[in-house]
Amino acid sequence: MRTYVLTRVAIAVLTLLGMSVVIFVLLRIAPGDVVDMIFASAGYVDPAAKTEIQRELGLDRPITVQYARWLGEILRGDLGKSYRYDIPAWQVVRPRIPITVELAILAMLVASLIGIPAGVVSAVRQDRWMDYVMRILSLAGLSMPSFWLGMVIILLLVWGLGWIPALTYVSPFQDLKAHLLQFLFPALAVGSRSSALIMRITRSSLLEVMREDYIRTAYAKGQRERVVVWRHALKNAFLPVLTVLGIEFAFLIGGLVVTETVFNLPGVARFLVEAILWRDYPVVQNLVMFIAVVVILANFAVDVLYGWLDPRVRYG
């Protein structure tokens, strides 16, 4: 187990290092830098002032020097200063993280609550009308553009009820009901797509498990279908579902970008896109690395859970 963990960590560090190069280079290939953005509103760019600010921010140095400096800063735990806001990057990012994490967890919860039961029903009623309805619904869920779904939800709410969730962040300690309402709809918008995916995976892995010998034995022993499905089969079918949850997590960030924008939630995902458009290098670089770490940890957690749920899996 210990060598396994060590190997995983070594691999993770290597991956992160590679990722840092990729994001660093990509950002610098993108045309323009923050200085152009600073001058964007003024309507013209003064070349002398531009050079001066570039020198101030260290953007005039060779790219390798800039990269080395960034790595040095990370190692020292310094996340740099946001070019755009002129305050420490961490200060801007920190309050946004819990919002995105909460949204992601709620979305996953919504997705699982809808997706797993639907998948089970669909598998148990395989090739009957219920199965078809569920499959069509889940496919429809997968087929809708998420940016569109969020917008449609907002529009329907405002037309139907003349009401929309709060547009400034409401803390749960301040007003729990408003807080939950604020997160419910975006979680639905993001979760719907994941729920479709989870439903499909649950269905297919359950079908597969149910063909295995021990399930047949359980049936042969006269156990009732409900018991067999929920107690024996689902436990094993849960493994691939877990995998999807792990992988979906990385995806989720993409879906969250638009959802956070549409529901005006001040989360990390939306902020990341704004930082890209602003060429706010320190913020983008460090946020991407942060997300990568979260994704790696999520995958690791999934693997550990795997071993826990399925004794057949051993770490070697």
Place this chain on the structure above:
Amino acid sequence: MGDGVKDGTLLGTGAAQATPHARLARGGPSLWRLARQKPLGAVGAALVLLMVAMALFADILATQDPVHTNAAETLSQPSRQHWLGTDYLGRDIYSRIVHGARISLVVGVASTLLGAVVGGMAGLLSGYVGGATDLLTQRVMDIMQGLPLLVLALVMSAALGPSLANVIIAISVPIVPRAARVIRSSVLAIRETPYVEAARALGVCHARVALRHILPNTMGPFLVLTTAQLGSAILVEAALSFLGLGVPEPYPSWGRMLSVSAAEYAQKAPWLVLFPGAAISLAVFGTNLLGDALRDVLDPRLRQA
């Protein structure tokens, strides 16, 4: 624990259908039977065919020039002249959707194929050669997968600038690692089968074994993967266009057609929001249905069974 197990389950699981192998073996005429046994798959195939037909014959099917603006007929309702109404510039929505199929299909197919082929080759190499090559390739794939898809596409299209080719490249990148994983895991499985071992024992060179014996056997998962990714590629293109980083005008793209109109004209001209949204959803729905059916039919493990 290897990644292969995960990916195998992720993708390779299929519904327990009766003897797909036998059906496939009979070839052409069985298509009809296939359609009867997999009605949803047939619907999907029909939708995809419809989209392909729209893309191929857009010039014939369209009733008007899709970029022609007409100030006198902005936001007009669906009518005999404009089947699906007109947009805020007075352009014919039906004609734009028909031409938009071309963009969605070109971007979808090209980016999926590009991503799947590059990823597939990496997966083949990684799975067959193993060792250090495998480790290195896997790490590269990790890097590509660890970056959120939309963010990656966003940075790519910012870096490359919005053009048809660049959008295709940007969308293909996230597909590479997924294709690589799937192919690698099935290569790993096939590598240990008796006939591959036999071929190697007979002294067949590695390249030949890999290309002749292993590659064809990965076609099932490959096809399943590409159809599954086609749908999401279309969606990513729509999202990128929505963010203003997609395929530039004057090409009519479904995502672009939705971008502002959803908010601004939804109440006054719902057809503006309804039809492009339906087009995207139906196209993705079709590819997903087809992908499901293909997976059921082509699942490699079912064939081995």
Place this chain on the structure above:
Amino acid sequence: MSMQRGGSRSGGFSAFGGRLAILLTLIIAFGGTGWAASTPKYGGVLTATESDTPPSLSIHEEATIATVWPMMPCYNNLVLFDPFKKQENVGTVIGELAERWEWRDGGKALLFHLRRGVKWHDGQPFSSTDVKFTFDVVREAPGAPAKLRVSPRKLWYENVASIETPDAETVIFHLKRPQPSLILMLAAGYSPVYPAHVPPAELRTKCLGTGPFKLKEYRQGEYIDLVKNPDYFIKGRPYLDGIRYVIIRERGTRYAGIQAGRQDVAYPLEIAKTIAESVKKAVPGMVLVETSTNLNDNLLLNFRRPIFEDARIRRAINLAIDRKGYVQAGRQGAAVLGGVMLPKPYGVWGLSEKELGKLPGMGDPAKNKEEARQLLAQAGYGPGKPLKLSVSTRASSFYVDLASFIIDQLKQVGIEATLEQVETGIWHAKLTRRDYEMAVNNTGLGPDDPDANLYENFKCGSPRNYSDYCNPEVDRLIDEQSQTPDFAKRLRLVHDLDTRLQLEGARIILGWAKEYYLMWPYVKNLIPHQSVYNYGRMQEVWLDR
């Protein structure tokens, strides 16, 4: 020019006459719908809308309404356009930090008598030093005590020779030549007085002014909270306890927020006519004010490209674009036709209908397009050899749609144009490099004034003269109108210039956007002007609920 009435609203309000004037203005402004206006009530927090996190909070370093709108309540100008008058002109300028002002030295000096007892938000006393500091820094005078990162309106004060402060309550702007427009530029929302004791760089992330509101909290990407300044120098103002500007990037959500009552008032820009009408239909009590924005949509031709040296080609392009079509397709009917100055009835300096009618692209589109084709043929282009050009614009829906319209118009006369989409953030950098062939752009102007517009956008060598149109004769005329004190005479000069610039295609004006400002009926005394940049002080606004 004679001395102006400089008193502010403070004293006038308690007097009967002042109240009557305000009531009358209200009746005009709200067309009777807002006739609940009785005695103003104190208290309440106004929730306003902001489109995006402002690039910075420093008004003098930015040229966007995203900064001016939430920061104007924090500062004061020397003079300001009367918040109660819909149309801004030289007669609606009232005093703020300046109590009175007078022209001297044959119009070559402008003297301000400053208010006494004014304090900055940090308690420091305000004096003439602050005024001199601000405008020396803005105009980048030699030896200025500080330097802005960028000074977008430096050109406004090009004619200022020096600023003199004989004592703490007096400031004199000495000019190189007479310039009656100076007072108008000083009355714009873009001209707050900054504190001399605070480095301007600090004002990018906070605000420290003399204004009716103070900055309470600024959450990037979320909101800007302002709170009432209890020591404001005008007694009894402001009425509100505070203002919250909620930052909402997504337009659809912004509309939904207003409609659902999450916000009390809209953002001054980017409300499409269709959406405003939908909201009004859903909430019949909503106040919908149609106004102009002092923003024009335009097509830039890069004069550095040899192809545009040919006047025939410029004219052909100018003719090809049907302006009435633009109003309908580009702006859904929410625009007015005009030249380089804001047209009537909103603007003061716009061309008359008759003059406008003679400009290219205005008349019968079929005839215009026919003439365009002939011109192109003369220049050697035709069906066999089409003219191929590229049109650049920002990669956001509005611009892309407008560019699509332009491209189609050009196609109809046989010009094959392709579209290049440029990320919004790097758009101006690209224009500054003159790295484009044709560009679809829009230009916002602060005050509705010829000097504020012509120097910046049409004079040889101005950085924001993106097309690099350069004509010494035009430059001379710009200077001439600038120092003409007689309004009628100056108007004639401006009209001649306007016509000339349009005929030469210096910057092809497509039209001027109209705006549909939305607010809930309980919001009183918020009166949109013809320019979006100058009515955000909020000191007179109150809530009737």
